[in-house]
Each structure stands twice: as C-alpha cells, then as structure tokens.
Amino acid sequence: MGGSEDAFFVDLRRLGQIHGRHLAQRVSLRALSRGAGGPVATTIGAWLDGSRFPQQVDALVSVVEQLRTAAAAEGFEPVPSEARLLDPLWWRDQHAAVGRERAESVRVGVRRAQAQAIRQEQQAAAFVGRPISQLNPFDLEVHHGVEVSAWSVDTILDSPYAAWLSTGWTSGDGLPELTPYILRSHDEELSALVSRGEAGHSAMAMLVGGSSCGKTRACWEAVQTLGEGWRLWHPFDPTRPEAALADLQNVGPRTVVWLNEAQHYLLPSTSSLGERVAAGIRALLRDQARRPVLVLGTMWPEYWDTLTALPAPHAPDVHEQTRKLLAGTNISVPSAFSSTDLRALLRDGLGDPRLLYAVQRARGGQITQYLAGAPSLLERYRNAPVVARAVLQAAMDARRLGHGLALPHPLLAAAAPGYLTDEEWDQTSDDWLEEALAYTAKPCHGARGALTRIKPRPGQAGLATPHYRLADYLEEHGRNTRYSRPVPDTLWEAAFQHAHVEDLFAFARSAASQRGPEEHLRFAVKAAANGDHAAAWQAAETLSRSGRLVEALAMYQRAADGGAFVTARRKAAALLHQLGRLDEALQEYQAAAGQGHLPSVHRAITLMHDRGDRTAAATWCQRLAEQTDLDILDTAITLLQQTGHDSALTQWLCDLAERGRPGALARAADLLQHTGRADEAVAWLVPLAQAGYLGAELLVAEILEESGHLDEAITWYRRATESGYPSARSALTRLSATSVPSAP
Secondary structure, eight states: OOOHHHHHHHHHHHHHIIIIIIIIITTTTHHHHHTTTTSOHHHHHHTTTTOOOSHHHHHHHHHHHHHHHHHHHHOOOGGGGGHHHHHHHHHHHHHHHHHHHHHHHHHHHHHHHHHHHHHHHHHHHOOEEEGGGGGGGGGTTTOOOOOOOOHHHHHTSGGGGGSSSOOGGGTSSSSOOOOOOOHHHHHHHHHHHHHHHHTOOOOOEEEOTTSSSHHHEEEEEEHTSSSSTTTTEESSSSSSSHHHHGGGGGGOEEEEEEEOOOOOOOOOHHHHHHHHHHHHHHHHHOOOOOOOEEEEEEEEEHHHHHHHSOOTSSSOOOTHHHHHHHHHHHHOOOOOOOOOHHHHHHHHHHTTTTHHHHHHHHHOOOOOHHTTHHHHHHHHHHTHHHHHHHHHHHHHHHHHHOSSEEEHHHHHHHHGGGOOOHHHHOOTTTHHHHHHHHHHHOOOOBOOOOOEEEEOOOOOOSSOOEEEEOHHHHHHHHHHHSSSSSOOOOHHHHHHHHHGGHHHHHHHHHHHHOOOOHHHHHHHHHHHHOHHHHHHHHHHHHHTTTTTTHHHHHHHHHTTSSSHHHHHHHHHHOOOHHHOOOHHHHHHHHHHHTTTTTHHHHHHHHHHTTTTTTTHHHHHHHHHHHOOSSOOOOHHHHHHHHHTTTTHHHHHHHHHHHHTTTTTTHHHHHHHHTTTHHHHHHHHHHHHHHHHHHHHTHHHHHHHHHHTHHHHHHHHHHHHHHHOOHHHHHHHHHHHOOOOOOOO
C-alpha cells in the first residue's frame, strides 16, 4: 500500500484520540453509529483506532460532522495542526485519494496478465530501426557543410589561422564528409544520458536551440558511442507523426528513437495527433519489457515554449501529454561557440580548412550556422531579384504564421504578387514564378538552397502539386526580422484557399492578433469543418463570448467529437440546457459522463429526476458504473435502492467485484454483512482472496472479527499483513493487546 493510506490511518488514530480524550462523554461510539445510519459501534471504533478502512465515505463524513458538533458544544478547539481533522470535506478528499490508490492496486493483477501478453507479442514482432553502424548522418538530417575551394584555402593561408591548417588539406580536396566534431558543454549532458541507456535505463533528451546551431550533429555524435546491437529508428513516412504512431509498439530494446525537428511529431496542426505520439512515447519509456530505449529529439526554443506552456484557465489542455513527456528533458544548445569552444576548435579541429574558414568569417562565434551555409543563404536573399525576394518573403510569412514545412506551389503563386508594387508587378515576365523558384533553388556552397522543391523518396506517395521547403536559417531569420511587418491580403487569402487543412487553425491563431475576430473565425470554422477539434473549441469560445449561442453550440459539438474534449461536451450540454433543449442536453451530459466527467453524471441524474425518470436514472447510472471506473458506485447503489432494486443489488455488486471493478468488492461485502449475511460474505470472499483479489483478505478478517470469530480473524489479518495492509498490522496489535491467554 502507498503512503497516502498510511497517512490516512495515522489521521484516523489522531481523530480517535480527540474523541477519546475530549468528546467521548458528549457523544459515544453508539451515538456516532446511530447518527451515521449504518456502521455498528465496533466498526466506528475500529475506524477511530486506525485499524479498519471506512468503506462508506458518507458514513465517515457523518461521524466527523457529529464530532465537530460535539466539539463546538464542549467548547473544544483542536490545535491548528489538527484543525483539519474536524473538517468533513477534507476527510472526503482524503478518502477519495486512498480509494484511487486502492483501485489502482485492484488493477495490478489484470495488468500483469495483459503486460505478459503484450511482451509476448512484442517479442514475436519485428523491431523497427536499423543498426546505427549502417546509417548515414545525412539521412538523419545532419546538415551538409560548406564547400571549401582552393581560393578559400588561400585566404586561410593569408590569415592568422594559417598555422592551424593541415598540410594534407591545403588544396581543399579529400576532406571527409563531416567536419571534425568539437565537444561543448551540452555534449557532456547528452553523453551522460546515453551512458544511462548503455547501463540499461530508458531515457529521453530534447536538444533545444536555434536553427543550425549543432543540435542534430550532437545527437549523431552521441549515438556513435553506443555499443554493438543498438538500432536507430527515424520515423518519417508518410508523415512524421503518422509514421511514429504506426510503429511505436514495434520499438524494441536497445533502440534510439530519432525525433529530429520534434515539433513536426509533437506539434502537428492536428493537436490530438501530437498528443497521441507523446502518449505513445511516454508509454514506451515506462515499458520495463522494452528498456533500454533512448529518445533523442531536437527543437527550436519557440516550439519548446509552446509545448511546455500551461493552458489558459478553463481552456482544454491540448498539450498535456507532450508537456509531461518533455518535463526534465531539455538540453540547451547555445547558438554560438564560446571563447573556450573556439580555442578547443583550433586545438582539436585537426586543421580542417572548413572549420578555419568558418572561424575566420563567422560573426559572434556562430560557427555551425556558417558551416550550414547560412551566410550565403542570407546573401542570396538580400541580393535576390524582386520577384524571387517576394516569393521568399511569402514563404517566410507563411511559415511564421502557421503553415507546415511543405509549402504548396499554388499558395506561393497566389501570395507573392502582394509583396510587389504595381510597378514591379507590371515588369514581371509570364514565367515570373518559375524564374523565381529557379533562383531560390540554387545551392549555397553545397548546402540546401533558399527555397527548394520537396522530392518524394522512392516508394513514397507523390504530392498532388509541387511543394517547397524554406531553408531553416531563412525561416528563423524571417521570424526574427518580419514579426512586426504587415502581411499582404494576398497571403491571407492564399492561405485560406490553398493551405493544408491541418494548418488552418495555426493561421486562425495568427489572424486573431493580426486581423481581428472575424478573420480568426473564418479560418477556425474552416479548420473545424475539416475535422480540427481544437479549432472548433476556439471558434466556439469566440462565438459564445459574442452571444452567438446557436453557432457556438455547433462548434462545441464539433469539438466534443474529438473525444478528448470533455469540456466542450459539457459546455454544449450547458448551452442546450440554457436554450431549453433538454433532451439534447441530457444526451450531451451522458456522453460527457461516459468520457469520465463526474459532474456531468450528477447533472444528467438531476435532469432525469426533474422529468420524473428516476428508474431511467438508476438504470443509466448502473450501466455507467459497469462501463467506467468513475467513482459513482455509491450513487448507483442509492438510486437502485430508491427505485426498489434491492433484491438484485447484492448480486450485481458481487458480479462487478469478480470482474475487477474498483470499489465493488468492499461494497458487496458491506451490503451482505449489514443485511445479516456475514457468513455468506465470508464464503464468497475466501475463494476470491485465495485467487489473489487484492483487498479480499482484509475484508474477510474484518467481517470475522465483527462476527466474533477472533482466532480466524487473526489468521486472516496475518495474511493481509503479509500483503502489505497497514490496517491489518494495527488490527493484529489491537487484538493481541485485548486477547486473554487460554487456561493451561
């Protein structure tokens, strides 16, 4: 048993001490029993000496209320540290917490069998990934470095860095594909995490830094230290999140899961897809049967901020799984080499002319950015013909406003004219777009061009229209320099007409701050119509605030169809209630209850009672208790008793208990005992205890004690003690202290 149950019993004993020392003359155990309307005096005594767990929270709360009333009458005030012990609401919360802990214990046996079956399936499945030794760093999206010509080498020879140039590379020929790697501070953190993987532990690191600062190369170098037998899996086809979801269950031990540009996995425009990926990775990292697994990812800081930020009050937590996954995984990668790093580069760079060329020309220590071709990209952007520059600016703005990595040709064609003056537009040729794209596609010193066409890999499905990718460094440059620039109307309209449907909601969020609520709604409603439930929620909130309740209702219902948006379903029900559409409101409350929203259970029952449908309410609540683990068994029992179903109630609870329903075991035993069928309760519980049903041993012991069979009760308390129940230990101590030795 966990710590919360131990603390609960300690507090029960302290409450019992308050009763015994200060209030027993005012209210006896027998009086407490009568006031609680159920448990006998000995049971309440066992509660208050911390030897038995109160199964019925309402009875416990009634006891506390009586003690609080007695304390007021006696003029007794507990010390401040114990004031909570006379607070009924506090006891209700503590009881619920222990109940959840016990419920989790009940699930253990079932989970063990399920986990064993899953492990057997996993062992039979083919694990994804390839041996690390067979992989190419460029297939894993490590940047190609700049090319160094003979002229570039000559400039080094004429500089103070000539002394460090290797004589074998003075021509610039014969260089390895990758420059020598210079270890920096973040590499120590990453190395420690990889060592944990080698030691048999699963772990995750998310390298956070700007474009081209060396995040992916750091991950590549780190995995080179892993021993024989390690594999690496890089999911990307058909899309990154879809590929990850499809095969996460096929990740085996000693596998590196490679999430370069992790925002594409965790922050796709359809937020629920990213949440499913995050939940799957969390499950993978916790799976003892598949450890060790290492998850390595990279991400820009702005994406990290978005994914780890807490939601606004009363808004759906659309990144809950991702935020929990990322907690504690951040390894920051600086954008520049420090002076210490630069000295290490000269010392350990093996005289590579590319490193020396970058040191000579990079500003502010941004060595890796220079190596990735960043200066040439900026130069080509700044010196571009007006039409090519317009296309690049349209691409930059589209990306910063929310479009995904792949930019459609029709979007660029429709948006770019808005970045040209009338005079510039009049001077364009008929082939203006093709000329501009030819200019932007030209490589920069061996690195990717500014805006290049995306080519499907062999076996990948082709795109219906050409799509283009903006160079990372230019994308970051656009975010840093164009954030306050006005965006032409042509881009907004091009995005509305041609953006991928999964990107529409991102444009809606941008439109809210830049174009106003109506434009925000236009994008959000279109996104919702295409299945984006987060967009539907946002549209519903906006419409509700403006008093457009019928439209808001439609959007809440769309949002609720996403399954995870229980809040949206509850709000839809409340709106229907407000609009007088009670039958529909009841359906929505019932649907929200089915998704685990406890307050909706009580609202649905209230609606049915108001209509006189008490039997229907009881039947529905009974069915819901069978289908979910919601804490509604007491509610269901009360409703069934009020509607004359007492005769079948005990058998129903017994059936639930045998199926492993949390809470049913104790309630069934309690009902049998308090209807004078204690022997029947013991006869039913003993086989369950012998079969390993957690909690059954303790219940057998408690019933036997109340029935006066102390020797048998002690035997069962010993068994329960061996299973780890604190209350069983307390009961044994109490019975040992009160038992009378047998005559010789």
